[in-house]
Amino acid sequence: MVGDLESKLFAVLFLLSTAQAGNTGRLSGHRCADFQTANILRGSKLKVQFLLFTSSSPSCGELILADDDIKKSSFNSSLETKIIIHGFRALGTKPSWIEGLVHAILHTSQVNVIAVDWVYGSTGAYPSAVENVTQLALSISQFISKLLALGVSGTSIHIIGVSLGAHVGGLVGHFHGGQLGRITGLDPAGPKYTRASPEERLDPGDALFVEAIHTDADNFGIRIPVGHIDYFVNGGKDQPGCPRFISAGYKYLICDHMRAVHLYVSALKHSCPILAFPCASHQDFLNGHCVDCVDPFLFSCPRIGLLEQAGVEMRKLPKEVKVYLMTSTSAPFCVHHSLVEFQLQTKRNVVTSIEITFCSNSTNDSAKITIPKLQVMGKQLLAHRVPLCQINSVTLKYLPKNKFWRKDESSIVGKFCAAQLPLDSNRTMSCLPWNITLPGNTNVSYELPATCA
Ligand SMILES: *[C@@H]1O[C@H](CO)[C@@H](O)[C@H](O)[C@H]1NC(C)=O
Ligand SMILES: *[C@@H]1O[C@H](CO)[C@@H](O)[C@H](O)[C@H]1NC(C)=O
Ligand SMILES: *[C@@H]1O[C@H](CO)[C@@H](O)[C@H](O)[C@H]1NC(C)=O
Ligand SMILES: *[C@@H]1O[C@H](CO)[C@@H](O)[C@H](O)[C@H]1NC(C)=O
Ligand SMILES: *[C@@H]1O[C@H](CO)[C@@H](O)[C@H](O)[C@H]1NC(C)=O
Ligand SMILES: *[C@@H]1O[C@H](CO)[C@@H](O)[C@H](O)[C@H]1NC(C)=O
Ligand SMILES: *[C@@H]1O[C@H](CO)[C@@H](O)[C@H](O)[C@H]1NC(C)=O
Numbered sequence: 001m002v003g004d005l006e007s008k009l010f011a012v013l014f015l016l017s018t019a020q021a022g023n024t025g026r027l028s029g030h031r032c033a034d035f036q037t038a039n040i041l042r043g044s045k046l047k048v049q050f051l052l053f054t055s056s057s058p059s060c061g062e063l064i065l066a067d068d069d070i071k072k073s074s075f076n077s078s079l080e081t082k083i084i085i086h087g088f089r090a091l092g093t094k095p096s097w098i099e100g101l102v103h104a105i106l107h108t109s110q111v112n113v114i115a116v117d118w119v120y121g122s123t124g125a126y127p128s129a130v131e132n133v134t135q136l137a138l139s140i141s142q143f144i145s146k147l148l149a150l151g152v153s154g155t156s157i158h159i160i161g162v163s164l165g166a167h168v169g170g171l172v173g174h175f176h177g178g179q180l181g182r183i184t185g186l187d188p189a190g191p192k193y194t195r196a197s198p199e200e201r202l203d204p205g206d207a208l209f210v211e212a213i214h215t216d217a218d219n220f221g222i223r224i225p226v227g228h229i230d231y232f233v234n235g236g237k238d239q240p241g242c243p244r245f246i247s248a249g250y251k252y253l254i255c256d257h258m259r260a261v262h263l264y265v266s267a268l269k270h271s272c273p274i275l276a277f278p279c280a281s282h283q284d285f286l287n288g289h290c291v292d293c294v295d296p297f298l299f300s301c302p303r304i305g306l307l308e309q310a311g312v313e314m315r316k317l318p319k320e321v322k323v324y325l326m327t328s329t330s331a332p333f334c335v336h337h338s339l340v341e342f343q344l345q346t347k348r349n350v351v352t353s354i355e356i357t358f359c360s361n362s363t364n365d366s367a368k369i370t371i372p373k374l375q376v377m378g379k380q381l382l383a384h385r386v387p388l389c390q391i392n393s394v395t396l397k398y399l400p401k402n403k404f405w406r407k408d409e410s411s412i413v414g415k416f417c418a419a420q421l422p423l424d425s426n427r428t429m430s431c432l433p434w435n436i437t438l439p440g441n442t443n444v445s446y447e448l449p450a451t452c453a
Contacts, residue, residue, distance in 0.1 A: 033063035038092035038120040046132060048139045049117035058106040059099070061115065070146060080156040080181075081112040081147065083140070087163030087189060092123035097261045101160070104268035108306060116140060122164070129164060130192050137171035144176065155181040155208060162261055163220065164189040166202050166212065170226075173206030174199060185212035187221040187260035194222055202226040204319040209309050211302075213264060215239055216256035225320035229302050229310055232324050233263060235282035241329030263333050267305040272334035274304040276323035277421060285324040288339045288379030291423040296321060301422050326383040335365075335383040337421040342369050342396075344376040344414040345435055350401055352378065352412060354438065357395040359445075360386045368399075376414075381421075388420040388430075388448070395445045398438035411439045418448065 033051055051061035054074050064073050082105055086095045094117075102113050121132035148154060157180045161169030166185030173180050185202050193201045203226055204210045210227035214236035217223040223236070234240060242255035267274045278297065279290030293301035296318045302310040309317065327333040340356050352371040357364055363385045371378030384391065396416060400408035417431035432446050 032060035034061060035094035035098070035117045036119050037094065038123045046118060046121040046135060046139070048136060050143055051115045051117060053102045053106065053113040053115065055106050055110050058103055070150060075112050077150045077152045079111050080158065081114060081152065083157065083159045084113065084115045085159065085161040085165030085168050087122065087165045088126050088129045089119055089122040092119055094119065097265070100265050101261065104265045108268050126191065133164065133168050134171065137168050137175060140168070140172045141175040144172065154179045158182040158184070160184045160186065162186045163257065167193055170202030170206045178205045178207060180207045182209045183207040185226060186264055187215045187257050188212050188226055190217065190220060190222040194224060204228050209317065211310055213260040213304065215259040215263070220257040225322055228317040228319055228321065230320065230322050231276050231304060232282060232322055233259070234326055240327065262331065263327065264304065266331045266333050270332035270334065272332055274325065274334050275301045276325040277301060278321050279324045282324055286381050288381050290324065291339050291421050293422055294424065299424060328385055335385055336387050338382050338384060338388055338418050339421065339423060340367060340369060340380055340382050341417045342371065342378050342414050344371060344412060347374050347376050348409070349373055350408060353399040354378070355397040355399060356382060358382060358384045358391045359393045359395060360390050361392065388418065391448050393445045394418065394448045395443045396438055397443050398440055400440040411437055413437050
């Protein structure tokens with residue numbers, strides 16, 4: 001019965017689509033193709049499928065059979081091509097994020113989007129999915145060779161690989177001599193790859209520009225840099241807004257790992273810039289030691305998204321540069337980073353802690369400045385959701401360290417300054433224009449003298 005109904009529906013859809021296609025005839029007889037579903041028992045063949053999505057039909061996949069003539073499809077060889085490769089699929093199902101990513105790409109740019117469906121080869125156990133990677137990479141390479149034969153330029157090809165798919169992208173790039181345009185790895189897989197040789201995993205030699213977004217480096221993601229630019233989001237390990245306890249089940253397991261995909265999709269859909277800053281470590285970044293992009297990027301900070309070379313204007317990019325950024329807990333994830341500083345009038349014998357809160361009409365965002373004992377200066381990065389110039393007031397709270405054998409000073413005096421990153425050599429900090437007194441455990445609010453540029 002159901003099958004009957006389905007075939008009737010298809011007949012109706014077929015008539016509608018031929019009617020609409022009119023005299024262009026391009027889509028006549030074509031119905032939307034989708035990912036396959038593999039169950040574990042049947043998952044012993046790769047059965048790679050290439051699904052084409054274009055701006056004129058972002059929701060309707062067009063199946064391009066490996067031996068089919070691509071010329072007959074709506075593939076437009078004068079446009080750039082994005083190839084999406086998913087990773088391990090435990091249950092052999094279509095990745096839930098595919099549609100969102102395809103739509104986000106086609107929302108921003110007129111390109112050919114090819115989603116590679118290797119659901120069959122990616123299911124079952126993770127090690128067997130890994131074993132299939134080389135053969136998969138070969139099929140994708142053959143597919144790309146056909147595109148090149150049509151006159152498509154290698155530099156116009158951009159592979160976006162998720163998890164294991166990032167290393168597949170690396171292999172494909174390797175097979176093409178590192179001459180494809182770009183590879184983006186979204187939390188490239190860690191297990192079985194951290195100690196692999198660069199030939200076996202994604203590495204900066206695999207394309208003219210290779211970037212990776214790391215969000216779960218302590219679990220499913222890889223902890224080493226694998227591109228020209230490696231974004232370590234919130235340090236690259238644990239993401240804000242993700243459950244921290246196993247009781248949250250599946251969501252706990254994959255939330256950090258999948259954040260790279262959600263962040264990327266969000267960066268394509270929203271205009272707020274997601275910038276990152278080169279630094280030696282996340283701790284150094286948080287401590288305010290990395291406030292610009294002068295070294296090594298000559299002033300242009302990398303931005304997550306589709307800008308050419310991530311917006312870094314350099315002829316030859318250095319390799320494996322680790323860049324750091326913070327995000328908010330949910331989409332659109334972008335925050336502004338400000339350096340906040342407090343300089344004590346006189347140094348103290350104990351560590352000094354001051355809580356700083358930026359308040360706008362709709363947000364309160366905080367960070368804690370710690371001034372080491374016998375020093376006068378404390379620095380910290382504060383992530384805030386509205387630009388500094390929209391911050392109405394800053395609240396400072398001195399947190400005395402009262403121990404039962406010694407009472408800390410009841411107040412401190414010093415100078416407070418803040419500046420939004422990137423803090424290039426000519427940018428000056430906005431300071432509260434006097435030496436302020438902060439009584440213990442009391443909120444003191446000031447207007448911040450920062451104006452929008
Ligand atoms: C291919 O894309 C180019 C550039 O956008 C456009 O001018 C051309 O009409 C497209 N060709 C087809 C067949 O859609
Ligand atoms: C994928 O790997 C599994 C496990 O090694 C193997 O059984 C299967 O044949 C592979 N599939 C292909 C198409 O090579
Ligand atoms: C602020 O403190 C510094 C350091 O003690 C001092 O040199 C300066 O004169 C003070 N400024 C004001 C306005 O009190
Ligand atoms: C914040 O609220 C005040 C008073 O309601 C208003 O005048 C101001 O424009 C608001 N600022 C922003 C950035 O929305
Ligand atoms: C921010 O904090 C202040 C002081 O605690 C509070 O009055 C205000 O409602 C908060 N605003 C938001 C948007 O949470
Ligand atoms: C610094 O200021 C000079 C002169 O105003 C300007 O030419 C230069 O571009 C500025 N540098 C940066 C990084 O903004
Ligand atoms: C101080 O400000 C913070 C942040 O706005 C707020 O959470 C806290 O409740 C305030 N504390 C007091 C004692 O007002």
